[in-house]
Amino acid sequence: MDYESAVKISGLVKTFNQKEVIRNCNMTVSKGRVYGLLGVNGAGKTTIFKLLLGLLHPTAGHIEIFSEDIRISKNKILRDVGSMIETPIFYEHLSAIENLEIHLSYMGIQNTDIQKTLGIVGLQNIGNQPVSQFSLGMRQRLGIARAIIHHPKLLILDEPINGLDPVGIREMRELFQELVKKHDMTILVSSHILSEIEQISDVIGIIVDGSIVEEIELASIEKDFADGLEEYFFSIVNGGMKHSG
Amino acid sequence: MVNLLKLELKKTNIRTYIISASIIGICMLGIIYLFAYAPKIEPKDPDMKMFAGYENIIPLFNTICMFAFSLLSSVMFSKIVIEEYAGKRTTLLFSYPVSRRKVFLAKIAVVSLFVVTAMITSCISIFTIFGISESISPVVDGNITFEIINRAAKTTFYMSISAVSVGIISMAIGFIKKSIPTTIISSVLLCSLLSNIVAGSISADSAIIIFTIILVLISVLVINIMTRKINCMEV
Numbered sequence A: 001m002d003y004e005s006a007v008k009i010s011g012l013v014k015t016f017n018q019k020e021v022i023r024n025c026n027m028t029v030s031k032g033r034v035y036g037l038l039g040v041n042g043a044g045k046t047t048i049f050k051l052l053l054g055l056l057h058p059t060a061g062h063i064e065i066f067s068e069d070i071r072i073s074k075n076k077i078l079r080d081v082g083s084m085i086e087t088p089i090f091y092e093h094l095s096a097i098e099n100l101e102i103h104l105s106y107m108g109i110q111n112t113d114i115q116k117t118l119g120i121v122g123l124q125n126i127g128n129q130p131v132s133q134f135s136l137g138m139r140q141r142l143g144i145a146r147a148i149i150h151h152p153k154l155l156i157l158d159e160p161i162n163g164l165d166p167v168g169i170r171e172m173r174e175l176f177q178e179l180v181k182k183h184d185m186t187i188l189v190s191s192h193i194l195s196e197i198e199q200i201s202d203v204i205g206i207i208v209d210g211s212i213v214e215e216i217e218l219a220s221i222e223k224d225f226a227d228g229l230e231e232y233f234f235s236i237v238n239g240g241m242k243h244s245g
Numbered sequence B: 001m002v003n004l005l006k007l008e009l010k011k012t013n014i015r016t017y018i019i020s021a022s023i024i025g026i027c028m029l030g031i032i033y034l035f036a037y038a039p040k041i042e043p044k045d046p047d048m049k050m051f052a053g054y055e056n057i058i059p060l061f062n063t064i065c066m067f068a069f070s071l072l073s074s075v076m077f078s079k080i081v082i083e084e085y086a087g088k089r090t091t092l093l094f095s096y097p098v099s100r101r102k103v104f105l106a107k108i109a110v111v112s113l114f115v116v117t118a119m120i121t122s123c124i125s126i127f128t129i130f131g132i133s134e135s136i137s138p139v140v141d142g143n144i145t146f147e148i149i150n151r152a153a154k155t156t157f158y159m160s161i162s163a164v165s166v167g168i169i170s171m172a173i174g175f176i177k178k179s180i181p182t183t184i185i186s187s188v189l190l191c192s193l194l195s196n197i198v199a200g201s202i203s204a205d206s207a208i209i210i211f212t213i214i215l216v217l218i219s220v221l222v223i224n225i226m227t228r229k230i231n232c233m234e235v
Helices: A045-052 A074-079 A096-107 A114-120 A136-148 A166-183 A194-200 A218-224 A229-237 B002-011 B014-041 B046-051 B054-086 B089-093 B100-136 B146-177 B180-201 B205-231
Strands: A005-016 A019-030 A034-038 A060-065 A081-084 A154-158 A186-190 A203-208 A211-217
Touching: A005 A045, A005 A186, A019 A045, A019 A186, A019 A203, A019 A211, A034 A166, A034 A194, A045 A060, A045 A154, A045 A186, A074 A081, A081 A136, A096 A114, A096 A136, A096 B002, A114 A136, A136 A154, A136 A166, A166 A186, A166 A194, A186 A194, A194 A229, A203 A218, A203 A229, A211 A218, A211 A229, A218 A229, B002 B100, B014 B046, B014 B054, B014 B100, B046 B054, B054 B089, B054 B100, B054 B146, B054 B180, B100 B146, B100 B205, B146 B180, B146 B205, B180 B205
Parallel strands: A034 A186, A034 A203, A081 A154, A154 A186
Antiparallel strands: A005 A019, A005 A060, A203 A211
16 A cells, blocks of 8 residues: 655755764655654664754755655644654643643644643643643653644654553553544654554664664564564664574 | 744743842832932041932932843843753744744843833832932932933933843853853843943933943844854754
8 A cells, every 4th residue: 555655754864073873864654654763772763853843954865744845844844743852841830731822822723622632641630730740641641732732744752651651651552543543643653662662653664873774564574573573673773683682 | 923922921930020120129229228328327438429419329220220130131031041942942942833033032022121111110110219208308419300300211211221231142141151150140240340331421321322222232233143043053
């Protein structure tokens, strides 16, 4: 089945202090699918996400999101993107509702049911307590609420289940699947919890030393590797050597 | 732009700054009475002549006021600008489909408007209280004429603009290091230097106008440089 691409990266290079952090990276994320980006710490996952959001400028190469060049149509693209990069940051003295109101104002969106979105991420009945009093898990849920409240077409989530308890992880997994199915969203997610990526992703991209070395349907991994994604991942990052640990 | 200004106000805990401005106002009220009483404490001291008469007290008072409100503006710029662009919050701010330049200018506008309004309101209140008490029980020799009131109004206006400008220049210095302490220390040093210059040349209207214009021009220049830096900032 052919899918139209939501994100297309070609020949992407990003250098910091003359060191190539992203090297000739190519990546394609199809519309309406969940793309799991896997890589060891420091492989370049967050850097790629930041480049997609225009937070970093590419040294070379092209990034297209919904067929628009990020360098030319950044603001147009950002209207259709929801994101959560690293630890979500909030206005600590304000409540969850006020934080979301500010977010919606910046996004230029009105008349959105904030309570409904808070309910979706399991933050109903939190009242007006300031975000500074939130637990790590509540902050993570609020970060996800902020990423989805403006109904983006593309959702970029960097380690979204960090700090969530098993119930929260399960709820978020179901939420991501619902967002793709019912709201036609495309999700680009990174995590170092392989089992989680295995359960939510349709396509896996493996990044090694700043370059995507494999993009593969999860179904075909399951077919060829009896032990699933973990065996496949280690076979790639260890250069074909099966992980012995 | 109006929407961005409202958003900045919503994001900022403005109550803290209203309380700070009120405290400054109360301290300044004490300062003006201290200046008024100074010649009476040491009547023979020739240095106390600088506090003799309203025409000397008011410009001196305005200079001290500028010093205090410059510090307030540098603290506000630190919290609202430096903290936002130095920390992780930039990731959030830059992922919005809004012009970085407009957001930055909205922050500058919010602080500037607040400081100018706070300083003018404080000075009007202080002059009113001082004026009423002077008409009942005068401490200072001489009469409060229309000319003195007019000069007080003009000096207050120019000094409030100067206070904001000093805050902006300190913010630019702090922005280089992305440091809040650098911003506040720069403001203290700038104010100490400028207060001495202003206090020495304040008797002439043209001096204060030229002083304000120079500060405003420097502020505009540094805002331009900062806008360019923010536009190409990577986070």
